[in-house]
Amino acid sequence: MQGEGSGLVSAGEQVEGLLRELAPQVLGFLARRHGQFDLCEDAVQEALLAAATQWPADGVPANPRGWLITVATRKLTDQFRSESARRRREDSVAAMAGADELVAPGADQDQPPESDDTLTLLFLCCHPAVTPASQVALTLRAVGGLTTAEIAKAFMVPEATMAPRISRAKRSIKAAGSRFVLPPEEERADRLRVVLQVLYLIFNEGYTASSGAELQRVELTAEAIRLTRMLHQLLPDEGEVAGLLALMLLTDARRAARTKPDGSLIPIDEQDRSLWLREPIEEGAALILRTLAQGEVGSYQLQAAIAAVHSEAPSAEETDWEQILALYQLLEKVAPNPMVTLNRAIALAQVDGPAAGLELLGTLDGDNRMTDNHRLDAVRAHLLERLGKLTEAREHYLAAARRTTSLPEQRYLTAKAAQIAESS
Numbered sequence: 001m002q003g004e005g006s007g008l009v010s011a012g013e014q015v016e017g018l019l020r021e022l023a024p025q026v027l028g029f030l031a032r033r034h035g036q037f038d039l040c041e042d043a044v045q046e047a048l049l050a051a052a053t054q055w056p057a058d059g060v061p062a063n064p065r066g067w068l069i070t071v072a073t074r075k076l077t078d079q080f081r082s083e084s085a086r087r088r089r090e091d092s093v094a095a096m097a098g099a100d101e102l103v104a105p106g107a108d109q110d111q112p113p114e115s116d117d118t119l120t121l122l123f124l125c126c127h128p129a130v131t132p133a134s135q136v137a138l139t140l141r142a143v144g145g146l147t148t149a150e151i152a153k154a155f156m157v158p159e160a161t162m163a164p165r166i167s168r169a170k171r172s173i174k175a176a177g178s179r180f181v182l183p184p185e186e187e188r189a190d191r192l193r194v195v196l197q198v199l200y201l202i203f204n205e206g207y208t209a210s211s212g213a214e215l216q217r218v219e220l221t222a223e224a225i226r227l228t229r230m231l232h233q234l235l236p237d238e239g240e241v242a243g244l245l246a247l248m249l250l251t252d253a254r255r256a257a258r259t260k261p262d263g264s265l266i267p268i269d270e271q272d273r274s275l276w277l278r279e280p281i282e283e284g285a286a287l288i289l290r291t292l293a294q295g296e297v298g299s300y301q302l303q304a305a306i307a308a309v310h311s312e313a314p315s316a317e318e319t320d321w322e323q324i325l326a327l328y329q330l331l332e333k334v335a336p337n338p339m340v341t342l343n344r345a346i347a348l349a350q351v352d353g354p355a356a357g358l359e360l361l362g363t364l365d366g367d368n369r370m371t372d373n374h375r376l377d378a379v380r381a382h383l384l385e386r387l388g389k390l391t392e393a394r395e396h397y398l399a400a401a402r403r404t405t406s407l408p409e410q411r412y413l414t415a416k417a418a419q420i421a422e423s424s
Helices: 005-007 011-034 037-058 064-083 085-097 117-124 132-142 148-154 160-176 185-207 218-234 238-251 279-290 300-311 321-334 339-350 354-364 375-385 390-403 406-423
Strands: none
Touching: 005 011, 011 037, 011 064, 011 117, 011 160, 011 218, 037 064, 037 132, 037 160, 117 132, 117 185, 117 218, 117 390, 132 148, 132 160, 132 300, 148 160, 185 218, 185 238, 218 238, 238 279, 238 300, 279 300, 321 339, 339 375, 354 406, 375 390, 375 406, 390 406
């Protein structure tokens, strides 16, 4: 039952939320029973579109999952029939489309999906045969229930660009001979690592958009959190899954304080912390506290712990930078990469001064992975400014502004350079 305030949520929005919840269940049901993931996924998308059109006007059926399964099964049957008139294919259709499946079961008869269907879908969408960009797109479509048009809009590319990307991903999975089953036990840890990377990519693209006029794309961060929460429910004992969920909650809680009314960027040390959302902060902090006590610690757990330290500080001045620095040092041992080193340099500068931070940044100058990353120039500019080396700082702010494709970040960095020029 909805509360009195639910009248503010439109019928269309309620349907959209329900369809996103049901999408992986219906696709999992069809793919597990019939195989042919690519055809099942197309059929489910058609069923979702039909529901999105009919349900807001006609009302949600008593058994929405059964309705979707019935429509998707019919669509799937039609696809098989249209592909070939040969008897072998017709026999296959007749065998797969039993009479019991062409009638939606009653609400009291509908069984919940097997618990591993969504997990299997995530593993399948993040198959190593698929490129990272296509893994993200396919995950959002197959597991998130987003249409191709919605995914294209979120990533600011034409639908005509996104549709072939999703099609290629499905062809790659089919060519690899993948079946709708969980990967063997010896492969699951590596595949889960890829799933977590994909979910984190979706979140990061929503939290700090890589391009465009908006700093944040709320629909992507919300979807990443929803999918990660779903994964945590399926794998409650996986520390890194819990760590990633905690990291997302703690980070997203700062969303309202990150921009001014005109959309311009506000760095964390200048944010109004009264705007930080306490509920996700408390949930994320409690989650990471439980997780850290359970055993081996991974990179997402450590990043969540760092986010929790930031969230606990009443002000920027009261941030426990020594604890953050220690966590970054540990993170660099667990998952060494240049972005971790860059963030450690920021923490080191807070503890030992900007000169120490700059010295550590110097170790990244020869790293090809940072060649086009604007953050190296941006952090160097900030530390040079703190040292009073304003001319150099301005040059690096401008260099960072040229490298970023995010307009809010570009405006912020250009404004910093202009402020230095005015004060010089």
